[in-house]
Amino acid sequence: MKLENGEYLGKNNRTFHVDGLIINKTSYHEKVFEGWHFHQNNHLSFILEGGNREYRKQTDQVLRPGNMVFYPGGEWHRNSHTQHPSLNINLEIEDHFLQHYEASFTAGPHNAFKALDNLHQSFSPAHNPLFHTQAKLTALRIYHDCQVADQHSSLSVHQQLLSLLQTAGTREKTDRQLFGGRVDKVIELLHDRWNEHISLQDLSTVTALHPVTVSRHFTAYFDCSLGEYMRRIRVERSLLLVRQPTLSLTEIAYQCGFFDQSHFIRAFKAQTGFLPKAFRKF
Structure with missing residues (x-):
């Protein structure tokens, strides 16, 4: 067919x-x-x-x-x-x-x-x-x-x-040119510890590069800051949780590593275009 x-x-x-x-x-x-x-x-x-x-x-x-x-x-x-x-x-x-x-x-x-x-x-x-x-x-x-x-x-x-x-x-x-060839290590760290606070020093440790160099490479590879990328991961992880009507937005915000519900709502809207409640009804 x-x-x-x-x-x-x-x-x-x-x-x-x-x-x-x-x-x-x-x-x-x-x-x-x-x-x-x-x-x-x-x-x-x-x-x-x-x-x-x-x-x-x-x-x-x-x-x-x-x-x-x-x-x-x-x-x-x-x-x-x-x-x-x-x-x-x-x-x-x-x-x-x-x-x-x-x-x-x-x-x-x-x-x-x-x-x-x-x-x-x-x-x-x-x-x-x-x-x-x-x-x-x-x-x-x-x-x-x-x-x-x-x-x-x-x-x-x-x-x-x-x-x-x-x-x-x-x-x-660009994999071989940035982060001393350790791009996979950086991505693995970010996605494994997505709901934790990750610092440039953490990335410096896994790449064996100075934090200033890590910051420059991060922007070149990810097209955003470390904070912006972590918000992106956390919003992506929240998508299925938002679809569950039994979970409050406050619960989801804390589960996904956001400071509070208002920070979560702003980040969700910025990354998806939808407010969480509108996406829940989608």
Whole structure:
């Protein structure tokens, strides 16, 4: 089965068309087709609720809330044991979007994006937690911008998606140049101790570099300060907690390492575009 532009096996609750991108929220409340199928376009799916078991050529995996996955256009796959309800945000990339920006997902000397055979790995939290965190927050900001739908929304959505995909293709090139070749150690520390206070001295210890050098390398690699990146991780970790109506925002704020609820709300809005209560009802 071939699924055309913006078509999914579940019910599309809302769909936005943004000059070559199709953004929608898809829900699953009853059993759907479980056979092999493919989508016309490349797309990213962020699973907010539910999940399923996914089968692709020679691989299978269980998809859970918080997972973000990439599907190349034309790749056969099937899904079974879908939980009800399930809810996904899908970002679909039409060919003419890629053509407009002279980009593709195939290997080549002038390609701005990572090739398809490697892009899958970027969406693995174990392989690339930095990119995985950024991808989920970007998906939410894009959907929020589509809801706002003002004169700047289209430009904002395009810029955010291009930036995300380019990050997947270029970040590895700088690994050997920054942090004394210990980028993986830095990322591991930040994501393992995400709800603790991390200092430049902590990063200095794992990189064997002076804190001033660490600060300069951090900004060059992460495109933000250490404090901003830690807020980004904490907000990403809070996404599934916010979806649980039994937890108060104060409880979530403290669990995720924020000083209080007001600090958490401001950080959540800045990183996702949504207020926590609005995202809970999403």
